[in-house]
Amino acid sequence: MVTHEWRESALPLQAGRLCLEFANTNDWHASQRPVEKLHAYADLVAWGQGVGLLADDEVEGLLAAAAHRPAEAEAALVRARRLREAIYRIFSALAAGQEPPADDLAALNAAIARSYASQRLAQSAQSFAWTWDHDPADLDRILWPVARSAADLLTSDQLERVGECADDRGCGWLFLDTSRNHSRRWCGMEACGNRAKARRHYERKRSAAQPA
Template sequence: MVDMTEFFGGVLCLDFANSLDGRRLKVPKETLFAYGDLAQWALRAGVVDQEVAERLLRRAAAEPGPAQEAFNAALELRETVFHAFHAIARGTEPAAADLAALQDAYRAAMAAAHLVRADGAYGWAFDGDDPNRTWWPVARSAIELLTAGPVDRVRVCASSGGCAGLFLDLSKNRSRRWCSMSSCGVEVKTRRQNARRRATRATGH
């Protein structure tokens, strides 16, 4: 399964969906248990910087109610993103309810966004210490992936060990099969090697 200290999705929204690992297991591996975890994930993902993360955490401590609401909204968005792009990766259409939920999340995020100029180009940015700032960029990322692509490059990890990680296959021949060669890819190759060894011992060759 995925090493959650790294990101393998290739785009922010898929990385966020992957923050729940081992989705095919009876008990998936959760990494976000409270708002503090969400703020730390946003920091590692580059959604916020250290100063903003610290402000968000201070506000969450002072106003736990809004922080909990933002955390709940983030987890709902995470599941919506996963289900929508898992369907796409499997060659089916996302559920209408998931598309509607993504649209609602995007609308809420962009209501708080503003245009900024950086490095000679304009882009969207979020300011302030609203606790929802942790997931607003994820909603924007999901809609941008849906509308601008490349959705035909979205894949599900081929591991049989419980991982259902989502990622963009940007390889030239579209041959990437695993979320990470250092984790799921190694697991699959190890099982194949062990199977070949057992077959060789069984045949005496």
């Protein structure tokens, strides 16, 4: 068994929460042509490493397990995508002030149950902390912190800060709005926000050029 302390706040997350970061592994989620980032189980492992969930030796262990059990790895990838889509639809609906789909909540609850079953309290010198304690070759292990993150966010006072990129092309990127006045609208100013700014500038120039 391998034990890992659970500290979501220590992860390098662009979206602000791990579950939202995971939902964003499908680019242009709200468009007619989303762009899948998780094509193979190795992509899921690479994502887990990129967000700080997996150390190098854990990556090697999971890739080796996937190579020896390719059918199980493919099934784990399918489960990961299904969980991701459930998480996206839940938080997208909530960001829009709508009720999340019941089927998606049921799917998330099932993942949360497995997540909590894989956690233990571990004692350090002066405190206790949640840890992950399970088979290091468990191909679903990346999903447990994701499900826990979704549960924590849904039951927190920050839920109302979840937003979705307002780009009209269907970016669909989810984020936790930490701006002081809760005014964030875009995935980032370097992408959709910059496009919207340029479009407003163009429209102002065009309006100014039109005869009165």
